[in-house]
Amino acid sequence: MIPLFGHAAVQKRLASAADRGALPASLLLHGPAGIGKQRVALWLAQRLLCDGPAPRPCGACQHCRYAEALTHPDLHWVFPRPRLKDSDPTAADVFADYGEAIAERAKANGLYAAPGGNEGIFIATVRAIVQTASLAPAVAARKVFIVGDAERMVSQEGADQAANAFLKLLEEPPANTNVILTTSEPGALLPTIRSRVIAVRLARLADPEVAAFLAESRVAERLAAESLPREHDTLLRLANGAPGTLLSHGALGDAMTRARRLLAAATADRAERMRAAFVQGSARARGEFSDALDALTVLLHERTRAAVSANDADSALRASRAVNAVERAKAAAAGNANPQLVTFTLLGELEAALR
Ligand SMILES: [Zn+2]
Numbered sequence: 455m456i457p458l459f460g461h462a463a464v465q466k467r468l469a470s471a472a473d474r475g476a477l478p479a480s481l482l483l484h485g486p487a488g489i490g491k492q493r494v495a496l497w498l499a500q501r502l503l504c505d506g507p508a509p510r511p512c513g514a515c516q517h518c519r520y521a522e523a524l525t526h527p528d529l530h531w532v533f534p535r536p537r538l539k540d541s542d543p544t545a546a547d548v549f550a551d552y553g554e555a556i557a558e559r560a561k562a563n564g565l566y567a568a569p570g571g572n573e574g575i576f577i578a579t580v581r582a583i584v585q586t587a588s589l590a591p592a593v594a595a596r597k598v599f600i601v602g603d604a605e606r607m608v609s610q611e612g613a614d615q616a617a618n619a620f621l622k623l624l625e626e627p628p629a630n631t632n633v634i635l636t637t638s639e640p641g642a643l644l645p646t647i648r649s650r651v652i653a654v655r656l657a658r659l660a661d662p663e664v665a666a667f668l669a670e671s672r673v674a675e676r677l678a679a680e681s682l683p684r685e686h687d688t689l690l691r692l693a694n695g696a697p698g699t700l701l702s703h704g705a706l707g708d709a710m711t712r713a714r715r716l717l718a719a720a721t722a723d724r725a726e727r728m729r730a731a732f733v734q735g736s737a738r739a740r741g742e743f744s745d746a747l748d749a750l751t752v753l754l755h756e757r758t759r760a761a762v763s764a765n766d767a768d769s770a771l772r773a774s775r776a777v778n779a780v781e782r783a784k785a786a787a788a789g790n791a792n793p794q795l796v797t798f799t800l801l802g803e804l805e806a807a808l809r
Pocket of ligand 1: 504506507511512514515516517518519
């Protein structure tokens, strides 16, 4: 697994709480998508399992080695998966599926794309967690459960018993058991879950931390094969403190395509701008919309740079005015404005700036 980048202050806080025996048994790590919340959870799990000398995790003991290879039998990591074909899978079926998925992630150095729309954390998984939590640890002094993208826990008809058992697990975990949930959408988390965990907010990474991640993860090389942007400055801007988002190539490609379409519409006539704004879709596509705006910033910065190196001050000025218009649109979009209205206003401003 590649190392954990950033989050030094949170690591320090969690480590000090663990040393004092004051770490809440049920934690929720939340913050923007792609900043490494599950990686922080894995680091914390390793620290809790490590029995080597301080400072922990020592990186050398058997527990550390298993945890870093994602094969520790007392580290249970679940995240959204496609629904299993068997309508009533057992805990063994569930963990076999996660075993394969985690092996894939391990092979990719712990890097993975955001879950697809059809992936969820289904009730069979919840049941498997609850069952395992009642057992003694296999080899370590404790066991740790990580539930990534926990807002994807699906409530299901007739599953009250498992759901209630999970709530009880969060409320009163057995001795030597930690549960760490992560989410980028804490508002979408079931309120019954949210009220039973201590929330810790994680922030976006600083640019030097993103740069270190980019170097270690070789993201640029992955993107090179797909005609996606790969210059260092461009990637920093696209990552916007959340480099994990660059791992979802499909989403990144879609955002670039949408941004190119918006730019084309801005320089077309008013009817075309209205049409482009209309297809920008509803509030449901909010995440996609803000990704498209990030990509638009990248395209306009590229224009500015090209104009500067061609000594075309006029074009450079126009492109940088367009960048400002996109920044205003981002602020409006973050404030819950309707994407269609934001887009229409933005396209008008872009037209005026680039004319
Ligand atoms: Zn260790």
